[in-house]
Amino acid sequence: MKPLYRSADIRAIEHAAAAELPEGELMRRAGRAAAAAAQRLLSSAAPHPGPADTFPDRAPALQRLQVRVLVLAGPGNNGGDALEAAAHLADAGISVTVLHSRPGNAQSPERAAAWRRAADSSARFEELSAPAVQTGDWQLVIDGLFGIGLARPIGGALRALVEAVNQLPCPVLALDVPSGLDADTGAIVGPDGIALRASHTITFIGDKPGLHTNEGRDHAGIVEVAHLDIDPALLPTAELQLNRLELFARHLHARRHSGHKGTYGNVAVIGGATGMRGAPILSARAALHAGAGRVYVLFPEDPLPADSGQPELMCRLAEGYDFGQATLAIGPGLGDSATAADLLARAIASQGPLLVDADALNLLAHTPALQRALASRGATAEPTQHALQAARLLDASATAVLTPHPLEAARLLGLSVAAVQADRVAAARTLAARLQAVVVLKGSGTVIAAPGGDCVINPTGNPALATAGTGDVLSGLCAALLAQGCPPWPAALAAVWLHGAAADELAASGVGPIGMTAGELIPAIRAGINRLARLNLVR
Numbered sequence: 345m346k347p348l349y350r351s352a353d354i355r356a357i358e359h360a361a362a363a364e365l366p367e368g369e370l371m372r373r374a375g376r377a378a379a380a381a382a383q384r385l386l387s388s389a390a391p392h393p394g395p396a397d398t399f400p401d402r403a404p405a406l407q408r409l410q411v412r413v414l415v416l417a418g419p420g421n422n423g424g425d426a427l428e429a430a431a432h433l434a435d436a437g438i439s440v441t442v443l444h445s446r447p448g449n450a451q452s453p454e455r456a457a458a459w460r461r462a463a464d465s466s467a468r469f470e471e472l473s474a475p476a477v478q479t480g481d482w483q484l485v486i487d488g489l490f491g492i493g494l495a496r497p498i499g500g501a502l503r504a505l506v507e508a509v510n511q512l513p514c515p516v517l518a519l520d521v522p523s524g525l526d527a528d529t530g531a532i533v534g535p536d537g538i539a540l541r542a543s544h545t546i547t548f549i550g551d552k553p554g555l556h557t558n559e560g561r562d563h564a565g566i567v568e569v570a571h572l573d574i575d576p577a578l579l580p581t582a583e584l585q586l587n588r589l590e591l592f593a594r595h596l597h598a599r600r601h602s603g604h605k606g607t608y609g610n611v612a613v614i615g616g617a618t619g620m621r622g623a624p625i626l627s628a629r630a631a632l633h634a635g636a637g638r639v640y641v642l643f644p645e646d647p648l649p650a651d652s653g654q655p656e657l658m659c660r661l662a663e664g665y666d667f668g669q670a671t672l673a674i675g676p677g678l679g680d681s682a683t684a685a686d687l688l689a690r691a692i693a694s695q696g697p698l699l700v701d702a703d704a705l706n707l708l709a710h711t712p713a714l715q716r717a718l719a720s721r722g723a724t725a726e727p728t729q730h731a732l733q734a735a736r737l738l739d740a741s742a743t744a745v746l747t748p749h750p751l752e753a754a755r756l757l758g759l760s761v762a763a764v765q766a767d768r769v770a771a772a773r774t775l776a777a778r779l780q781a782v783v784v785l786k787g788s789g790t791v792i793a794a795p796g797g798d799c800v801i802n803p804t805g806n807p808a809l810a811t812a813g814t815g816d817v818l819s820g821l822c823a824a825l826l827a828q829g830c831p832p833w834p835a836a837l838a839a840v841w842l843h844g845a846a847a848d849e850l851a852a853s854g855v856g857p858i859g860m861t862a863g864e865l866i867p868a869i870r871a872g873i874n875r876l877a878r879l880n881l882v883r
């Protein structure tokens with residue numbers, strides 16, 4: 345499990361752990377862990393770590409290398425961690441400059457002790473200021489300004505200091521949380537706030553959701569968790585976690601020689617109003633390459649005769665097609681016509697697995713009766729044979745998957761986009777509970793929420809996905825997994841993970857992040873699914 349804890353949980357764990365330890369022990373452990381992480385970063389050969397995906401794991405003798413480290417120590421216990429780290433690095437012979445915020449009378453005893461240790465070391469001390477940041481030739485900056493105690497936006501002189509750090513070319517190691525970032529939500533604490541952009545974050549006791557969603561990934565960089573040897577019995581069951589293979593791989597099945605196209609389900613993508621024909625085609629191509637047995641594209645009017653680039657797809661008029669015979673993915677390029685609204689009503693009334701995306705989400709937002717129908721879906725009528733075979737509904741708590749981006753989620757919730765982004769986990773959970781569906785709130789650190797409250801943040805993916813059509817590919821991929829018998833919750837987890845991992849593969853090989861196209865994702869997704877099968881993770 346990769347649990348994510350909100351600040352209130354971390355405070356409770358910290359409190360319980362501290363009660364069993366000598367005063368200041370947790371801060372000393374945090375400082376030691378931070379200093380060790382700093383030494384590993386300094387030892388890595390590259391002048392800037394770039395997009396590497398792990399912390400380096402060795403530290404050579406740094407005192408021979410004349411490295412200069414800048415440590416920012418704020419007024420609270422995050423500053424205390426920084427002071428402990430500064431003392432360790434100085435004791436290791438490294439040139440350390442501490443920019444130090446004078447604590448008020450409320451300084452904790454452990455921070456006072458850390459201050460004395462740093463003051464007794466060879467570290468030099470200066471006042472916190474932007475010019476002090478700009479004048480040095482630093483190989484590493486350690487950010488111990490604010491952690492989970494940030495209470496208001498960073499402003500004034502500290503804002504200028506953070507701006508100066510964000511201009512530096514060297515690695516920046518944030519302690520616990522990049523200063524200025526909300527550890528729970530990944531939002532920059534505002535209004536008009538700023539957050540420090542770290543290349544690496546060492547976070548204490550447990551991992552935190554804000555490091556992985558919203559602005560978190562851009563500000564935290566590579567995240568390492570230092571558990572500080574806390575007794576595992578003190579850790580509560582996390583209600584939030586990071587997505588990973590173990591959560592969904594067992595629901596994806598390897599192929600049997602005796603299988604045939606009927607074994608792997610039908611997908612019908614419903615969309616493609618005039619001028620938007622490409623959207624359902626992309627979605628349908630993704631469904632085909634993700635293993636669906638048969639794939640239909642159902643147009644609201646004037647169906648294309650065929651997809652000449654993918655003649656395996658069957659293009660039809662939606663009217664007249666029996667919606668009970670396929671897993672439905674409705675929305676890509678659907679438009680907002682009366683026909684489109686009728687098709688959505690029919691799709692919701694059908695009993696098979698259902699994915700609602702794009703224009704269908706906007707129609708849903710404008711039609712409370714459809715929202716009520718969606719929420720009560722699956723509770724009444726007998727599912728068709730296809731539905732039973734395809735969705736294995738018995739262990740699925742929801743029959744539909746919704747894939748909104750933040751604007752679509754905002755329309756559904758009657759909120760602004762800013763309000764959705766201010767707490768993406770809460771927004772996804774609220775929608776999932778209200779509509780009794782699995783909700784995939786897209787964006788950096790996609791949030792997947794189930795009606796019962798389960799919630800997962802996805803760690804794969806990169807800015808290459810910020811291009812037209814990638815959402816259509818995701819909906820086709822997810823529909824294909826539903827059609828092959830994966831229940832909605834693991835299907836959503838698998839689709840989001842595979843989609844992001846495909847983009848990561850492409851970016852690593854130079855196909856992106858700039859200029860990757862949605863269509864290029866499709867073969868990479870197919871390769872990812874087959875790679876999982878070869879690794880024997882898919883049974």
Ligand SMILES: NC(=O)C1=CN([C@@H]2O[C@H](COP(=O)(O)OP(=O)(O)OC[C@H]3O[C@@H](n4cnc5c(N)ncnc54)[C@H](OP(=O)(O)O)[C@@H]3O)[C@@H](O)[C@H]2O)[C@@H](O)CC1
Binds near residue numbers: 374418419496502519
């Ligand atoms: N206790 C433990 O055992 C352990 C704790 N650990 C560490 O402690 C961290 C939490 O420490 P913390 O609670 O002291 O909060 P922290 O983030 O340092 O900031 C609070 C200070 O900042 C101030 N302040 C706030 N906002 C401000 C602003 N915008 N601009 C200016 N000032 C502002 C605020 O002042 P005030 O609001 O009172 O005016 C207060 O002085 C945690 O993230 C982890 O790193 C680890 O060592 C593990 C063991």
Ligand SMILES: [K+]
Binds near residue numbers: 487488489519
């Ligand atoms: K920090």
